[in-house]
Amino acid sequence: MNSRLLLAGFIIPMALIIAAVPSNTTKQYKLTANELLQEAVSYEPYIHPDNVADMLVQQDPSLQLIDVRTPDEFDKFSLPGAINIPLSELLADQYVDILDQDVKMNVFYSNGSLNSNEAWMITRQLGYSNNYVLQGGLNYWAETIINPVPPSSTSPDEEIAKYNFRKGASMALGGSVEGNTAKSAIPAKPVITSKKKKKRVAGGC
């Protein structure tokens, strides 16, 4: 009888505890190959350069550009406000707080999109959210933002907008990663913002 009471006295309180606590929903992340494929083909991680440029121009504080190229390449050229996390250093302890957070929107970029894709996949596999990839990388950035090809039948508004956009972008390029140079580019930026809106309307029509 005693052993029965002992058993009941142990198991029933344990069951009461497990019934009372909320169930653990944290997933020890490991995406299966299939799940990762699903995410990769859904284009969920890709952010178009227009959107990134727009956020840069509007000084959106939630944007965090992350350059996954080597420090040498980063020193030569980088997008404004970007920080450098070389792909080989991605898993270093000091970057965990940057990569694993739910406040900012991290956008990986590299020359093409291969390395940034790899960075995204690794962080995704680790279960980090809010990480994205700059679509097409810096090459596509140069095509669309720095040297936009004017469409054959565009309104003058759009051309001006694109010209201003390019000017704004090259201004941003002139500065280095430092915050103060980015601030010096502010006066030019509100102008660009208003033109950008026009461009959007024109595009919509």
Place this chain on the structure above:
Amino acid sequence: MGPLVANEIITTDTNLVFAFLIGIGFGFVLEGAGFSSSRKLAGVFYGYDTVVLKVFFTAAITAMIGLLFLSLFGWIDLSLIYINPTFLYSAIAGGVIMGAGFILGGFCPGTSFCGASIGKIDAMVFIVGLILGIFIFGEGYPLWEDFYKAKFLGIPKISEFMGIKDGLMALIIVLVAFGMFWIGEWAEKKFPREEY
């Protein structure tokens, strides 16, 4: 951390080694608890000995609560645990065949090997029947393949079906189990048998 195989902490080969060791331990405890006696096993159907019910339900609720606590502490990912998929008709038919065989033969598959290992001839005969059954099932598979695969339900959970938390379901099962233990011991007193 867990499950160890799914998270590639151990290989499937190492897993087999663990399975072997756990299997030996399981058999040892079964034998020690008297599960190699078909009279004792059959007792659960007649009410004079409900040790089978008590042992297996105790194991089930212990494992259930253990898994839920491991999951709570983040030591195991329950979504990666393999759960037998349910094919409703074959599950029912299999349960009936298994139950009938249990009453007739006095063993379930695991305990028959337990009995055979201590030299019980009825257990050995039971194993022959078991292998015969496997053979007939395998050879005649095309005949009952449609029935076998009918009414596939995926991996349903009672807690999901009832829309309650796993933990609450566990508490209900624990209380039901203890209720059954109590009824079982009452039955043992009600239908006593001197020797078996």
